[in-house]
Amino acid sequence: MQVLKFGGTSVASAENIRKSIAIAAKAAAQSPVVMVVSALGGTTDVLIGAGRAAAATDAGYCDVLAQLHERHRAATQELLAGAAQHEKLAAITAQFGEIQMLCDGIFALGELSNRTLDKLMSYGELLSSRLIAAAAKAQGLPAGWADARQLIRTNSRFGSAEVDMAVTTRQVADMKDSSPAHIWVVPGFIGADAHGTTTTLGRGGSDYTAALLAAALDAEVLEIWTDVSGMMTADPRLVRSARPIARISYQEAMELSHFGAKVLYPPTIQPVMQRGIPLWIKNTFAPDDYGTLVEVEPPRTPAVVQGISSIGNLTLLNLEGSGMIGIPGFSKRLFEALARERINVILITQSSSEHSICVGVNAQDAAPAQVAVDEEFATEIAAGRIEPLRPEKELAIVALVGENMKDHPGISGKLFGALGQNGVNIRAIAQGASEKNISTVIRAADVRKAINVLHEAFFEATKKQVNLFILGPGNVGSKLLEQLARQQSHLLEKLGLQVRVVAIANSRHCLVDESGLDLTAWPEELAQAPAQTLEEFTQLIISRNLRNSIFVDVTANPAAAGIYANLLEKSVAIVACNKVAASSDYAHYAQLKSLAKEFNASYLFETNVGAALPVIGTLNDLTRSGDVVRRMEAVLSGTLNFVFNNYDGHRPFAEVVRQAQAEGYTEPDPRLDLNGSDVARKILILAREAGQVMEMSDIEIETFLPPACLEGDVEAFYTQMAAHEAHFKALYDAATAAGKRLKFVARYADGRAAVGLQQVASGHDLYDLRGKDNVVLFYTDRYVDQPLVVKGAGAGAEVTASGVFADIIRAARL
């Protein structure tokens, strides 16, 4: 005997019903089949809606029922022909007459009891099962209909009745002996109490009906036919890469189904588990897919975690107080108070200090639970020995499930690490000694991110999705986008990083696509995209709450640097070539560094000094390993090095500066390069990274520009430089006459730093620095006589973008 259950979508239309019958017929070629069916998809909700409308004296229920009647008529006309069709249409009309009368009664009374609702809902399965039996017979199959109300005996708890297994087993055996049919079609979800009154088994109860019948018949197999190809490693609506689990134990399936894997109604497993009946979950619309086999002992696989599931709509109730410590009986009283209100406890945790007990309940149970518990402990609350019950709302459980987690160290560590790195705060934890389930309670708003992060950590070791929010697609930003577009498949294949650019914004527009922007079409699309403020962009990053989010600041804007703290607090990583934040007040710089640590998010700004040269990384390596930087000597301006390498006293100085700007070496505002402040902020950043507490005002800046050049706007700056050509020529001639070269040098020693123009003699370390190159000489406790030298191209959009790219990869791989 085989029991096959077909859910609402599997019988939602005539076409689907035909598919379901074909599956049952194929199985029946092996041995007799019990076909348990749900109502035509959506019918139960329609019936409930009609009943509630009638109870609220809303006459709209008549139209709703008429539409439902029409849907059943249409399916009948498609499935049956001739006399069988006429007979079935008449029967359906009669049944809808009964439903109408029932709802009219509800309307007249203005009241809908659980008992009446059960009766009303039962019509869904009664209609579908009779229709399917008739359709199977019409195909010449040896099918018959059996009334579940004469098989499944329950108590009279309407709405969610409890089954009397002994009577049910006897009634099923009687029916088996008396029925000649080879395929029985049975309505799921419904039963009857000892008085013959219709009851229901709770939403999803058709699965349970099937399991009860399988157990009563000691069936060889129970198959649950649904619209997905088995139990999945995670909810596929939340995790795109979720995949079916081939084989799983009853215990694991029970844990997963309890924790939200909706393909299986949780009570279904117990009756078949007791008898060791194999349970398959199969897809009606892809019957050749393997599906999931739930069995006693699936073959062992290396997978430690079998699935990740979640329950939303959770409220934590926290009972807390010093009066609980060491006094037996508090938990008993708490749980009794909840049980009296029939409140189901989903999760329990208690700290070893016994100072608090925390339980998780469905949100709709929170208010009655609070009243019941506060009443129970009224005396202790009045005496101040315990606090009134404290509910925490809008929470959810995310759980790892797997029998192999037992005795396997490191699973919780990985779980907490993965969630922590993504700023998912864990409010409570529960793990039984069986170690089959580790449950975490988190904010409901974090569920999507948390499940994806955990799925990547436990099922996709080779792939990590990274979500980029890029601000400032100017010179450097647009090169970065080009490089990202070129390297996407390389990143996935070689590093397992699926890098998505989710948003690109400049000062005018913002382009967003959560599934990843097209990196070739963005310039035109951005120009058409809506306007957005920086504040809105920040909220966008926070509210999307995507895993492994990185904010990439490719602007030179102080306001952009002002949003880092807010983002780091949400565990969003920051990659910046914008130097404003790292050279702002020391307190702000230190705050960002400490937020990055506290919230496990990277704050990377390698390109702040020497573009893509590994200057900050080298300095960090030295200090982390205990070396002490005593002195630094450096050329840190690509622009100034280019200008003084190319100025020869003939071509005007202003023209050479314009060339540096055109080639993309200068700041968006070139005055910052020429007045020395860009170099000053770089040496400040290096000094800070070397461990010094310094402010910008501590850096001595010796400018070589005549003051008039810094009055007015950028055009005035160029005009004034041209007007002061003699000044620049004099600087050049003096250096040349001495056989020296001009270099704008940054120096740090003993906690003091200065920047300024110098004549450098041949043979000096800085003398031969070509083009737009930068160089940094580190003198440390280990590098005493010969410095550690980092040298190379120190400006330019392409190289800077590649440095930003490298920081993105560092942040992504954390």
Ligand SMILES: NC(=O)C1=CN([C@@H]2O[C@H](COP(=O)(O)OP(=O)(O)OC[C@H]3O[C@@H](n4cnc5c(N)ncnc54)[C@H](OP(=O)(O)O)[C@@H]3O)[C@@H](O)[C@H]2O)C=CC1
């Ligand atoms: N060039 C180089 O060699 C190096 C540069 N850097 C740094 O790179 C950064 C970018 O330089 P670069 O690409 O040349 O600059 P650009 O001027 O070419 O680009 C700046 C980008 O930032 C955008 N932007 C400016 N203000 C805002 C704002 N308030 N909100 C949103 N977007 C804004 C601009 O948009 P819009 O067009 O709308 O104004 C533009 O897209 C600078 O901080 C620079 O210090 C670092 C190392 C080396």
Ligand SMILES: N[C@@H](CC=O)C(=O)O
């Ligand atoms: N404008 C800067 C660019 C790099 O920081 C420079 O010229 O060095």
